[in-house]
Amino acid sequence: MVYERFKDFHERLIQTGVATTKSILGCSDAEISTLETRYQFVLPHAYREYLSKMGHKSGRLLTHDHYAATYEWVLGMTDGCRQLRDEIRDCKMPILPADALVIVGRLGEQFMMIRCSSKEDSPVWSFNTYENEVVMTFQSVVDWLDSLIDEALSAIESGYYEIFPHGTGP
DSSP states (O other), X not given: OHHHHHHHHHXXXXXXXXXXXXXXXXXXXXXXXXXXXXXXXXXXXXXXXXXXXXXXXXXXXXXXXXEEOSHHHHHHHHHHHHHHHHHOTTOXXXXXXXXXXXXXXXXXXXXXXXXXXXXXXXXXXXXESSOSOOEEEESSHHHHHHHHHHHHHHHHHHTHHHHSTTOOOO
């Protein structure tokens, strides 16, 4: 089921023009294994699919709102969030569960995470450095990815890429 949902997402990504096959670059199996070994868990299948298909580049899917979500960022973000919380006394960031992987950072203060206790998929939770609350934002990784297509289309239609031709990064 996860595979079919991800396949539908991928087709929509290309059909909408948010990405082209040339603007997508996935991670190798070795890179994904490195991530799993670093945090000592197995990634849910849905997130593994995302990384293997577009973990390095995903067209305009993640270039419109200062997202840090590529493999290079994800590899160290969980450790970085734990360290940030520990270093900043007034940081209200919640303690991350042992099976949590931070998959998105935005401007160094807004984050999203998944839990790696499920084999197939995980809800996506949001948290930030100024509130002590974790909120389930999406029921699944694929729901999160689908919402990003809508955000990217809105950015394209609003003329965002006329101002920032290459988008904005972290």
